[in-house]
Amino acid sequence: MSENSYVGIVAPQIAHFNEPLTLKSGQVLPQFNLIYETYGELNADKSNAVMICHALSGHHHVAGKHHEDDKNPGWWDNLIGPGKPLDTNKFFVIGLNNLGGCHGSSGPLSTNPDTDRPWGATFPIVTVEDWVNSQARLADFLGIKQLAAVLGGSLGGMQALQWAIAYPERMRHALVIASAPNLTAQNIAFNEVARQAIITDPEFYEGDYFNHGVLPRRGLRIARMLGHITYLSDDAMGAKFGRKLRDGIIKYGFDVEFEMESYLRYQGDKFAGEFDANTYLRMTRALDYFDPAFEYGGDLSLALAKVTADFLVVSFTSDWRFSPARSREIVKALLDNELSVSYAEVTAAHGHDAFLMPDAHYHNIMRAYFAKTEV
Amino acid sequence: MGNLEKNIALNAENRADFELIAKWISPNAKVLDLGCGDGALLTKLRKTHNVRAYGVEKDDANWLKAMNNGIDVIQMDLESGLSGFEAQSFDVVILSQTLQAVLNTEAIVKEMLRVGREVIVTFPNFGYWRYRFQLALAGHMPVSDTLPYQWYDTPNVHLCTIQDFDEFCRKSDIVIQERLVLNDKEAVHFMPNIMGALAMYRLRAK
Numbered sequence: 121m122s123e124n125s126y127v128g129i130v131a132p133q134i135a136h137f138n139e140p141l142t143l144k145s146g147q148v149l150p151q152f153n154l155i156y157e158t159y160g161e162l163n164a165d166k167s168n169a170v171m172i173c174h175a176l177s178g179h180h181h182v183a184g185k186h187h188e189d190d191k192n193p194g195w196w197d198n199l200i201g202p203g204k205p206l207d208t209n210k211f212f213v214i215g216l217n218n219l220g221g222c223h224g225s226s227g228p229l230s231t232n233p234d235t236d237r238p239w240g241a242t243f244p245i246v247t248v249e250d251w252v253n254s255q256a257r258l259a260d261f262l263g264i265k266q267l268a269a270v271l272g273g274s275l276g277g278m279q280a281l282q283w284a285i286a287y288p289e290r291m292r293h294a295l296v297i298a299s300a301p302n303l304t305a306q307n308i309a310f311n312e313v314a315r316q317a318i319i320t321d322p323e324f325y326e327g328d329y330f331n332h333g334v335l336p337r338r339g340l341r342i343a344r345m346l347g348h349i350t351y352l353s354d355d356a357m358g359a360k361f362g363r364k365l366r367d368g369i370i371k372y373g374f375d376v377e378f379e380m381e382s383y384l385r386y387q388g389d390k391f392a393g394e395f396d397a398n399t400y401l402r403m404t405r406a407l408d409y410f411d412p413a414f415e416y417g418g419d420l421s422l423a424l425a426k427v428t429a430d431f432l433v434v435s436f437t438s439d440w441r442f443s444p445a446r447s448r449e450i451v452k453a454l455l456d457n458e459l460s461v462s463y464a465e466v467t468a469a470h471g472h473d474a475f476l477m478p479d480a481h482y483h484n485i486m487r488a489y490f491a492k493t494e495v
Numbered sequence: 496m497g498n499l500e501k502n503i504a505l506n507a508e509n510r511a512d513f514e515l516i517a518k519w520i521s522p523n524a525k526v527l528d529l530g531c532g533d534g535a536l537l538t539k540l541r542k543t544h545n546v547r548a549y550g551v552e553k554d555d556a557n558w559l560k561a562m563n564n565g566i567d568v569i570q571m572d573l574e575s576g577l578s579g580f581e582a583q584s585f586d587v588v589i590l591s592q593t594l595q596a597v598l599n600t601e602a603i604v605k606e607m608l609r610v611g612r613e614v615i616v617t618f619p620n621f622g623y624w625r626y627r628f629q630l631a632l633a634g635h636m637p638v639s640d641t642l643p644y645q646w647y648d649t650p651n652v653h654l655c656t657i658q659d660f661d662e663f664c665r666k667s668d669i670v671i672q673e674r675l676v677l678n679d680k681e682a683v684h685f686m687p688n689i690m691g692a693l694a695m696y697r698l699r700a701k
Contacts, residue, residue, distance in 0.1 A: 451569060452579045458525070458547065462562055463569045467555070481555055488562045 125203045126193070127159040130184035132224060135261045141219075141254060144409075147244040151233060154258050155180050155224030156216040159200060160208030162262070168495035169264045170206060171255060171291075172196065172215045173272030173279035176347070176403045177395060179223035182215030183208075198478040205486035210495060211268065219254050220246040220402040228327075228398035241327025241398055248275070248410040252282045256290060268495050269293035273475035274442060275403070278410045281450065285412055288428040293493055295432045295486075298439055298475035300446035301420050301453070302411035307441065310350055311404040314343035318397045327398050336397045341388035343400060348387050353438035353471035420449060421456035430460040432489045434482070436474040437467050462489070511680040512617050512693060513539055516589060519615055519673070519697050520544050524586040527551065527611065529573055529603075530593035534561035549585075574598055577606040585611045594618040595651040601667070608669065608700040617695045620676065622656030622688040641692060657688040664698065673697040 132155050141149045157180050162169060172182045174195075183194040183201055200206045200213055217225040220243060224230075228243045259267060270283040270291050277299025284294040303311070318324060321339030325332045349357075357380065364379040376382045416422035431454050435447035444465050454461040466482045468474035474482070513536050520526065522544050528537050531550025540546045550568040552558045561568040571579065574597065588611030590603070595618050597603050607614045619641050626637035636646040644651065655663070657676060664671050676683040676691030683691040 448571075448579055452581075455549070455569075455579065455584070456581055460567050461569070462567050463571075464558060465570045481559075484559055485562070488559060492563075492565060 125201045127184035127201045127208055130157050132157050137257050143244055143250045144247040145245055152226035154216050159183050159213040160211050162212040166264050169212045169267045170269045171267050173276035175274040175276045180215045180217040205483045206490050218251045222396035222399040229396055240330055247406050248278050248282050252279055252286055267291040271295040273297040275407050284427045284429040288426050291429055294429045297434045298442050300442045301449050303407055308408050314346050315401055317342035337392040340397045341392040344391035345384045345388040350441045351472040356470050420453035424453045424457050433463045435465050438469050439472045441472040526587045527585045528589045532557050534564040534566035537566050538564050573603055577610050580610045582609050587611055587613045589615045591617045595654050600653045614698040620657050620691050620694045621654040623692045624689045657694050668701040670699050670701050
């Protein structure tokens, strides 16, 4: 990607909200912060804003770099920038960290204003609905009455769908990528194993690890290793690692011998060093709980009855964690409501992670959709 | 020329059957075009009949063209059925010049009749005299502008004649509301199964 397609050096900002937010659980957040970044210019009509909703481990830093030597640009930098599929010459793009996150928004790592101590395990359980309500507050804060689009992959796609359900008058397009209308039992099972890895870590201390001066790194590491297995396809793993041995020989031990093990341990260690365990537990629970059809006897079409947004739904053939069949359920419910929907099933080898990859056809789809999105 | 390019060329040529399909569509109808290609038919029907249009397309390149043409397009393989569509949820379901290329022909026609209150099917008539001649006299599988493939690379696995399709409808309790046979854009009334190159049917379930 050429240099001029890059949004440049960006700096996060913090929006503070004094109005209490009643959560789905019934708990009330008396006040909260959301950390966010923006790319491109908000037009005079304030009609060109696109909200990016992040997935399990995502955050507000979606595109650009924080400083010249920043090794890692934002997590969706390949999609967002001048001349890129989501073109910042046309759109004003907003990335934020969700409530309960660990990257600067109110969450387990932030200070509970009532106690002046970190929330830690006492931070409430937040849901996709709560996130979307807080995101609507952020749109208010930025003076945006109606978003041109809400875009998200995986758990982010659930938020885009929830936006369309909760705020039909406040957004025109929803882009739901590699997502699902709820989690399958198998998906909840994976989340539960991840949570058990964290919760049973002796250094978890029921989430109160900070006060014990430790971190449940082992648990978080295993949770992430498990996650990584499910984000990749068998074929992608086979192509990338196969049965390759790191040193070329079997050593008859339990240290790293296969490249696959090396990769998983690396990913696990890296993640355990930078993510918060209490946040991880909350993010997985938000995934588990999301089920807009539940209140409608399982009828997703009824749940979407008030939706007015146009939709783009995209799935990836090798994604077994959020399979194409789950995306087709969303499409069916949208069709039942005679809404405008296009659905693409992208042939991709990378599994669930494909939604973050710069596949040419996938990006052409995104480019085409955003090109026809009026501002 | 690959099959894809041939299909696109075919699409462009078949504007003639588009004109006639349009005559069978009511204004403001909700229309599903199976194998919509670049969305040319639906684009036309939206302009002339203000239809609520949805397309189904399997091919990536065509899907993208349809999207760029502003069509709501669902990517799926017809062979897996139309379970993503509710029964009787469309006024018209169209299968234009694709019937001959599907494997589960009977199942797909039944699915179309489930989803659409009315079904429009068009296909090349394999009983057309030129095809009969090519097979009977020249001794090889017919090749023409509308069937530009060799036997070894053709996507057309279920070629049939008008007579065959009439019998299929009779056996399957399908009501033929209207039938139109064309040769070079002209309606054929005399010996249609021999003189007609293209068959168009307007169907409904009994």
